Amino acid sequence: MTRSVADLLFRPRSIVVYGASSDPDKLSGRPLDYLKRFGFSGQIYAVNPRRPEVQGIRAYAKVADVPGPVDLAIVVVPAPAVVEAIRACADAGVGAAIIFASGFAEIGADGRPQQDEISAIARRTGMRVVGPNCLGSFAAEDRAFATFSTAFDEDGERAVSPIALASQSGAVGTFTYSTMNAVGLGVTYFANTGNEADVTVTEILSALVDAPDVKVLMGHIEGCGNMEALATLASAARERGKPLIILKSGRTPAGARAVAAHTASAAGDDTAFEVVLTAHGAIRVPSMEAMADTALALVDGRRAAGRRLTIVTLSGGGGALAADRAVELGLQVDTWASEQDRSVLAAELPYFGSTMNPIDVTGAMINDLSLLERTLRIVSDNEDTDAILVLLGNADRGSDEIVATLIKAHRATNKPFLVAWTGGSGRPRTALLQAGVPTYTDPHRATECMSRVIHVDLPST
């Protein structure tokens, strides 16, 4: 039985590094180093005609000499040697090959024929090809680090979240990964597809849509020739309740020129792209930062039953900013219908706060923290509240207790619960993130993420 592209890339039984160097600092030496150092669970081989052994791994002169089936070949030879290597891999029955080298269709007529030849080999033989012009892939569990990127070469424990991130741009992928790391998120599967001579971002995410260890799918796309495949992916993701977050370049002529120079992609009709995403409830984001922000809001799997957002703030001014943005994005920020809840709140809040939504607990909260605790309990139980946004800021002084109160309140409800903590040292924010409370630096960013959480299951208005 043929293995899926996800199995070959992320759960390979064996990996061969084609052209492996003995210097682990060189691009062509890094994959072997990573596979060994991070403890890849399958078989590792090298192909190197000049040495019997590379970095302690048995090397073969030709890929055909490698014993047993090879699921994945990491091709690290320079561009002029790539077509021959790919042909040899296909002839040897390799399942999939990743090509790092640049210098193909993205440089124009000088590189296009070689890339076309690679595509033709893939089509003819059934061997799957990732790249060229990519930095590879990795799977956290199997430790299949088929990459030369130093972005994953971290000391200490690597955060793993139930997220698949596939990107057409290597740097956008690793920058996004690193931005996610900064808020405590990792990924389970990562792949960069580059010029997409064969395998696309859409195909990789489609192959992972049923994976039980993936709850959020993230894709960066430069070209999109296959709208049908995109629609199928988006629709499958929605059916399974797995948010699909898409960052797409090439909306403008300058952007389209840039993606053509970068991965030889045709950016295509942006309106058509947008229509497909919107029709199937996928989430389009404008930036890498927004991509990471959005994953943070969605990864805990909480979903809102409706559009009614309750904002709890110690800053009336911050509450107004968030309320404006929320309403612009189609959320409801209304005074509660429940008179009983309103009167209980009125009894809790000092006379200069507001029991209307946004609920302003004011700076008095700092001196009497139970005020925040009691307010959040009422909000969690309130039937007119589908999602909760808490706005705080500065004030390291006393922040440990505030953080503890927020963590407790977050755990006590199943409603989406996002926090913005603006300014200050960053210490309270870090503590909240470590406890799994999605926390942002600015009410505006938090509100935009909240609208995405709410719109996963509800069409935008």
Add this chain to the structure above:
Amino acid sequence: MTRSVADLLFRPRSIVVYGASSDPDKLSGRPLDYLKRFGFSGQIYAVNPRRPEVQGIRAYAKVADVPGPVDLAIVVVPAPAVVEAIRACADAGVGAAIIFASGFAEIGADGRPQQDEISAIARRTGMRVVGPNCLGSFAAEDRAFATFSTAFDEDGERAVSPIALASQSGAVGTFTYSTMNAVGLGVTYFANTGNEADVTVTEILSALVDAPDVKVLMGHIEGCGNMEALATLASAARERGKPLIILKSGRTPAGARAVAAHTASAAGDDTAFEVVLTAHGAIRVPSMEAMADTALALVDGRRAAGRRLTIVTLSGGGGALAADRAVELGLQVDTWASEQDRSVLAAELPYFGSTMNPIDVTGAMINDLSLLERTLRIVSDNEDTDAILVLLGNADRGSDEIVATLIKAHRATNKPFLVAWTGGSGRPRTALLQAGVPTYTDPHRATECMSRVIHVDLPST
């Protein structure tokens, strides 16, 4: 001669704390503590009927007993005692009074009459009133810390930038200040106006528009009853080449309700507000983070001669994202007209980079840093380039040299020069900020700031 509101607040010859407490940790004790500790250069007095001395400062039973003229009174008594205090200050010839207490028009009918009385006293006597429901003001040079906010109570050196920040919301003001601090910016003048019984954000910024130590004016506004004053401010700022950055709440019904509950402001007609700002080249931002971002881009005073942006990137994907956003915001991201420059670039860049705009120096830059240096020199000198955006990321490895190259290139040109450094540890970003290179976490944010820099002197398209 009557002193202006800016002189009274920011260059007072004498300050009296009305109702000063002997406990420096209490709200009513903090202003005296700050004035002493931060070294206010003028006279300090206290009014306290129960003590001859407060925190080592001579206290008088009544404000009328204070010898010599009083420029500024900080009124720290609770709400029920405020009207009487204000009356006493006005009768004693005080120049301006700041009222901290809440519980006035923002709570509705129960507080409106007292606030109206305060407004009437100000009108009748000419004493200027800041607040109520505010946290005060400070001036960095004179160390006139007329505030109870702990946001300015920092250890170590306080960053001072040629910026005036006036906000109607105390928390929005201090959160923004703190967000600015995180990127190395400070302010020269800060004021929070709260309910604006008399003095408004618009008036404070207008009074500072000619100050030689102010290059950027920042305002957070909740209500705007006086469009004429706003137009005058915006027009005066533009004439002097000082960017005016405005954050305004109350665009939506929920936002308008929130500002009414917060500072009893009428949010007014948002379209009219927008029209006035746009007509006079003021910059409206959507969030506190965007406000700080924008100040960072504008504070060095560099301005673009045109809309032609050149993007230099090591990530083709990141370049495409930035190019899209730039074009959407009315900038030009075009391939250079200068054939000579294009051919010099083509000789510099590796065959898989791009010499079209965005210029993609690719990861090869890491191994040959002179590539970035030479490219930036060509870009700086290029006649088709009005502004420069550099996109980098991750890679702490070797970042010291990259940072040094960027700092040198930034200093070698007068063109606006912004950097986005995405992901990684944050260390390179901090080093760039410390050297005065405006640096952002994401190309999208940097591009939005660049569009604001370019549109200061050029109408939006």
